[in-house]
Amino acid sequence: MSTPLWRRYLGFIRSxxxxxxxxxxxxxxxxxxxxxxxxxxxxxxxxREAVQRFGDVGGVRDALVDHDRRKxxxxxxxxxxxxxxxxxxFGVRALRRSPAFTIAAALTLALGIGAxxxxxxxxxxVVLQALPYREPDRLVTIGTGSFGEYLALRDRLHSIVDLAxxxxxxxxxxxxxxxxxxxxxxxxxxxxxxxxxxxxxxxxFLPAEGKFGNANVVLISHALWQREFAGARDVVGRSISIEGxxxxxxxxxxxxxxxxxxxxxxWQPYVxxxxxxxLMWGVNGKRMVGRLAPKATLTQGRTELRNxxxxxxxxxxxxxxxxEYGTSVSVxxxxxxxxxxxxxxLWMLFGVTLLVLLIAxxxxxxxxxxxxxxxxxxxxxxxxxxxxRGRLLRQLLTESLVLAALGAILGVAxxxxxxxxxxxxxxxxxxxxxxxxxxxxxxxxALATSVGTGLLFGLVPALxxxxxxxxxxxxxxxxxxxxxxxxxxxxxxxxxxxxVALAVMLATASLLLVRSFAALRAIAPGFETTxxxxxxVSVPDARFAADTRGxxxxxxxxxxxxxxxxxxxxxxxxxxxxxxxxxxxIAARVQGQFEDFTRTLPFIDxxxxxxxxxxxxxxxxxxxxxxxxxGDRAGAPWVAIVSQSVARRFWPNGDxxxxxxxxxxDSPWMTIVGIVPDTKQDSLRDTTxxxxxxxxxxxxxxxxxxxxxxxxxxxxxxxxxxxxxRVVHDIDRAMPVSDVRTMDAVIxxxxxxxxxxxLLVAAFALLALALGAVGIYGVMSYLVGERRRExxxxxxxxxxxxxxxxxxxxxxxxxxxxxxxxxxxxxxVATRSLRQWLYGVSPMDPVTLLIVPILFLAVxxxxxxxxxxxxxxxxxxSALREE
Amino acid sequence: MPTERETGDLLQGxxxxxxxxxxxxxxxxxxxxxxxxxxxxxDVLRIEEGSLYPALRRLEDRAWVTxxxxxxxxxxxxxxxxITAAGRKHLRSEASVWLRYSQAVTRVLRAEPSVx
Numbered sequence: 001m002s003t004p005l006w007r008r009y010l011g012f013i014r015s016x017x018x019x020x021x022x023x024x025x026x027x028x029x030x031x032x033x034x035x036x037x038x039x040x041x042x043x044x045x046x047x048r049e050a051v052q053r054f055g056d057v058g059g060v061r062d063a064l065v066d067h068d069r070r071k072x073x074x075x076x077x078x079x080x081x082x083x084x085x086x087x088x089x090f091g092v093r094a095l096r097r098s099p100a101f102t103i104a105a106a107l108t109l110a111l112g113i114g115a116x117x118x119x120x121x122x123x124x125x126v127v128l129q130a131l132p133y134r135e136p137d138r139l140v141t142i143g144t145g146s147f148g149e150y151l152a153l154r155d156r157l158h159s160i161v162d163l164a165x166x167x168x169x170x171x172x173x174x175x176x177x178x179x180x181x182x183x184x185x186x187x188x189x190x191x192x193x194x195x196x197x198x199x200x201x202x203x204x205f206l207p208a209e210g211k212f213g214n215a216n217v218v219l220i221s222h223a224l225w226q227r228e229f230a231g232a233r234d235v236v237g238r239s240i241s242i243e244g245x246x247x248x249x250x251x252x253x254x255x256x257x258x259x260x261x262x263x264x265x266x267w268q269p270y271v272x273x274x275x276x277x278x279l280m281w282g283v284n285g286k287r288m289v290g291r292l293a294p295k296a297t298l299t300q301g302r303t304e305l306r307n308x309x310x311x312x313x314x315x316x317x318x319x320x321x322x323x324e325y326g327t328s329v330s331v332x333x334x335x336x337x338x339x340x341x342x343x344x345x346l347w348m349l350f351g352v353t354l355l356v357l358l359i360a361x362x363x364x365x366x367x368x369x370x371x372x373x374x375x376x377x378x379x380x381x382x383x384x385x386x387x388x389r390g391r392l393l394r395q396l397l398t399e400s401l402v403l404a405a406l407g408a409i410l411g412v413a414x415x416x417x418x419x420x421x422x423x424x425x426x427x428x429x430x431x432x433x434x435x436x437x438x439x440x441x442x443x444x445x446a447l448a449t450s451v452g453t454g455l456l457f458g459l460v461p462a463l464x465x466x467x468x469x470x471x472x473x474x475x476x477x478x479x480x481x482x483x484x485x486x487x488x489x490x491x492x493x494x495x496x497x498x499x500v501a502l503a504v505m506l507a508t509a510s511l512l513l514v515r516s517f518a519a520l521r522a523i524a525p526g527f528e529t530t531x532x533x534x535x536x537v538s539v540p541d542a543r544f545a546a547d548t549r550g551x552x553x554x555x556x557x558x559x560x561x562x563x564x565x566x567x568x569x570x571x572x573x574x575x576x577x578x579x580x581x582x583x584x585x586i587a588a589r590v591q592g593q594f595e596d597f598t599r600t601l602p603f604i605d606x607x608x609x610x611x612x613x614x615x616x617x618x619x620x621x622x623x624x625x626x627x628x629x630x631g632d633r634a635g636a637p638w639v640a641i642v643s644q645s646v647a648r649r650f651w652p653n654g655d656x657x658x659x660x661x662x663x664x665x666d667s668p669w670m671t672i673v674g675i676v677p678d679t680k681q682d683s684l685r686d687t688t689x690x691x692x693x694x695x696x697x698x699x700x701x702x703x704x705x706x707x708x709x710x711x712x713x714x715x716x717x718x719x720x721x722x723x724x725x726r727v728v729h730d731i732d733r734a735m736p737v738s739d740v741r742t743m744d745a746v747i748x749x750x751x752x753x754x755x756x757x758x759l760l761v762a763a764f765a766l767l768a769l770a771l772g773a774v775g776i777y778g779v780m781s782y783l784v785g786e787r788r789r790e791x792x793x794x795x796x797x798x799x800x801x802x803x804x805x806x807x808x809x810x811x812x813x814x815x816x817x818x819x820x821x822x823x824x825x826x827x828x829v830a831t832r833s834l835r836q837w838l839y840g841v842s843p844m845d846p847v848t849l850l851i852v853p854i855l856f857l858a859v860x861x862x863x864x865x866x867x868x869x870x871x872x873x874x875x876x877x878s879a880l881r882e883e
Numbered sequence: 884m885p886t887e888r889e890t891g892d893l894l895q896g897x898x899x900x901x902x903x904x905x906x907x908x909x910x911x912x913x914x915x916x917x918x919x920x921x922x923x924x925x926d927v928l929r930i931e932e933g934s935l936y937p938a939l940r941r942l943e944d945r946a947w948v949t950x951x952x953x954x955x956x957x958x959x960x961x962x963x964x965x966i967t968a969a970g971r972k973h974l975r976s977e978a979s980v981w982l983r984y985s986q987a988v989t990r991v992l993r994a995e996p997s998v999x
Contacts, residue, residue: 020952020962023960023961023962024912024913024936024961024962025936027912027913027914027955027959027960027961028912028913028914028917028932030959031914031955031957032914032932034957035918053931053932054931054932054933055931055932055933055934056933057933059933060933060934060936060937063937064936064937064940067937067940068940071944
């Protein structure tokens with residue numbers, strides 16, 4: 001009663017249900033036929049009778065096949081699940097037996113997956129994802145120009161259609177509470193249709209509202225609607241005051257709409273009187289956006305633009321823009337223009353996280369290899385006891401899977417947290433920040449990479465244990481094992497060296513950024529920053545035009561009341577606060593040197609309009625002469641104060657005091673009454689700090705609509721901030737107060753991007769360092785485990801424990817040295833691309849290039865000290881017994 | 884003579900018991916089982932032999948029998964069925980129900996005036 005071997009074998013793989021059923025039924029029929037013949041029937045009768053007795057042969061056969069098939073599937077599935085559950089239990093048990101390994105490997109995976117997912121999610125949302133507009137890949141920008149140029153180009157271009165224009169605006173907006181200073185955009189009425197966006201509530205601008213004198217309508221952002229109107233539905237039709245003029249709200253934009261930037265809260269029609277040639281042709285900065293015509297390519301668009309734009313040279317009624325006019329224009333996809341400078345930063349960060357992921361993968365591989373040695377005997381025994389190779393492989397694969405799943409779950413959680421954190425600390429001005437969400441693509445990529453690594457290297461011990469010589473040598477504990485171990489040691493060593501190299505690259509980049517940031521923060525701005533608080537006070541245009549005297553009086557009373565506040569030692573007004581934005585410069589006449597304002601005049605980098613108390617308030621000491629005082633009034637002789645480099649430049653051999661300079665147009669000379677030191681104005685990185693100061697009371701006609709109120713306090717300046725807002729609104733609540741910050745905050749905000757980059761890269765470098773330490777620990781543990789007997793013998797033969805320890809440490813330091821050398825070489829190449837983020841530090845900074853390798857050698861020594869200690873405890877007696 | 888339909892109903896309930904009973908003698912393939920039933924009942928219960936196999940599958944699904952491939956008397960590949968411990972237990976309980984039932988029916992039918 002034994003099945004033929006081939007059948008049984010076949011059945012083991014996949015029993016053929018149909019053949020089995022046929023065999024069973026035909027045997028029945030044949031035996032019945034044989035009996036019938038034996039009873040004396042003719043063969044035909046015998047067959048007919050047998051079939052008749054049986055009934056519906058075909059029906060029974062089909063029913064049996066169907067039944068058996070279903071049963072087979074169920075059984076296979078059950079077997080598979082049972083095996084898997086068993087493997088799972090086995091895997092969990094095995095992992096729990098070595099918690100250090102499990103934690104290290106799972107955490108490594110989690111960090112790699114988490115960091116990568118977080119950063120790629122940001123890169124994906126900001127750089128890669130298509131813009132949320134209609135046919136986003138056809139949208140292009142053709143640069144900036146005057147409104148006259150825009151109108152001309154709109155009519156002449158054929159490869160770019162629906163040309164729209166916008167310009168950023170910042171206006172005092174009065175909705176009823178304290179007035180605000182809001183960012184908005186003045187847009188042509190075809191911009192929203194071009195983007196394929198319409199208001200969520202209300203309507204878009206009508207073409208007629210793009211005409212001069214008919215444009216007092218406004219669209220507001222969803223956020224503004226929620227914040228100021230609590231989402232009331234009847235907002236459309238109400239009016240708000242912008243720059244002191246009434247604008248009717250015609251619609252509310254969808255909450256997802258943030259063009260042209262995240263901080264835009266209202267949109268108004270861009271209008272200019274056709275008769276105002278100065279505004280029409282003299283003011284640039286209108287950003288032009290259009291759509292490539294159907295079938296037109298970017299190249300065609302560029303070619304056409306380069307032909308058409310220069311032809312506008314003669315259309316300019318104001319002046320001849322010169323032969324170079326319109327020759328350097330280009331057409332750029334809207335997406336790359338929006339992403340702009342954020343792109344480089346994000347790709348750099350992404351490169352950094354890829355390095356971390358790579359390190360994580362190497363690390364996991366290494367840990368698994370090290371573990372393979374520890375389990376070699378166990379697996380060899382199991383293979384020898386008849387655990388099939390396939391079964392053993394599946395078992396280890398399941399174990400790796402458990403590990404990978406653990407890492408993946410942690411990684412996803414970590415990635416999500418990191419992404420939220422990243423969005424929270426990200427400096428303002430990264431475009432499309434609101435679109436950031438966990439990228440499934442990123443997650444899949446990181447999961448596939450790290451889990452794949454885990455699975456791949458998880459198989460190594462299984463392959464070794466089940467390969468013929470591997471199992472024999474391990475069970476027997478023969479000398480051949482040492483050779484197998486040696487080759488594996490080489491692989492592990494190479495992996496660790498590679499890992500250290502990557503980590504060294506990262507650490508080098510990070511240290512360069514840290515040193516550069518430190519250098520940046522060490523720069524003295526040239527004025528006092530502690531105990532100084534500033535606030536921007538704006539005035540609606542319409543108010544200033546209608547009541548100039550009233551506005552001047554308003555600022556004076558703000559100043560007076562601030563000075564009278566308890567805890568305030570002094571206060572001043574300045575038109576452009578240093579380090580809070582650009583402090584514009586001006587061309588200047590210099591008496592006796594450059595007097596003809598129709599010729600090219602020397603340029604002074606920065607000019608500020610200040611009240612007399614400014615220098616004392618912000619702590620700029622007058623080097624020579626005097627500060628402004630109340631005597632420098634509107635009717636008095638015009639005066640100015642210059643910084644030292646201005647004085648040096650124009651009067652290198654004499655005294656600047658008493659010399660005269662002037663604005664670059666027909667105006668009275670200003671006598672220089674004081675000299676102050678150069679200070680940082682635009683940013684801490686300023687290399688140009690030639691400054692000129694004029695008194696507010698003599699230069700109020702250069703007023704641009706807002707002044708900064710600066711106060712010097714005796715105590716905590718932040719405490720005075722809120723008071724400043726109240727002081728202003730007590731006098732006139734229609735004057736927006738914004739950007740209330742201490743000077744310390746102003747300065748740290750001015751370097752926020754550098755800090756962000758530095759922090760992030762430093763975090764990754766620390767991560768890489770930690771991973772590197774884990775890697776070294778892993779491979780050294782492996783080495784010690786592999787050579788435990790050898791160590792034991794050495795000790796038995798009289799080697800001191802210290803010399804055994806040295807043996808291990810030397811190996812670790814050697815691996816780290818190779819890795820560090822490669823890493824430094826790589827860093828020298830790679831950190832060149834960091835140059836744009838560095839300040840005061842060369843990419844070849846010797847301190848960095850020296851400290852990083854030393855740091856890694858120290859870490860290597862530290863990480864291998866535990867395995868080294870273990871080596872000294874190798875028991876000579878048991879080592880000899882095993883031999 | 885019961886009608887065909889009634890035979891089918893009778894067999895639905897009893898075929899399993901007959902099969903199990905036949906397997907008490909030892910493992911057997913389908914044809915041997917049907918021959919045994921044929922002989923044991925003097926061919927009174929003319930079962931449709933084709934229905935034997937689905938019945939065997941049902942018994943196997945309930946783990947009352949197991950099957951295994953082997954060689955038949957004439958050296959052909961054959962599927963042999965064996966009764967399991969659960970099968971024996973089931974047979975015992977079914978048999979006692981059957982016997983009590985048939986005794987009761989017999990007693991009723993034998994009661995005066997006897998019809999048999």
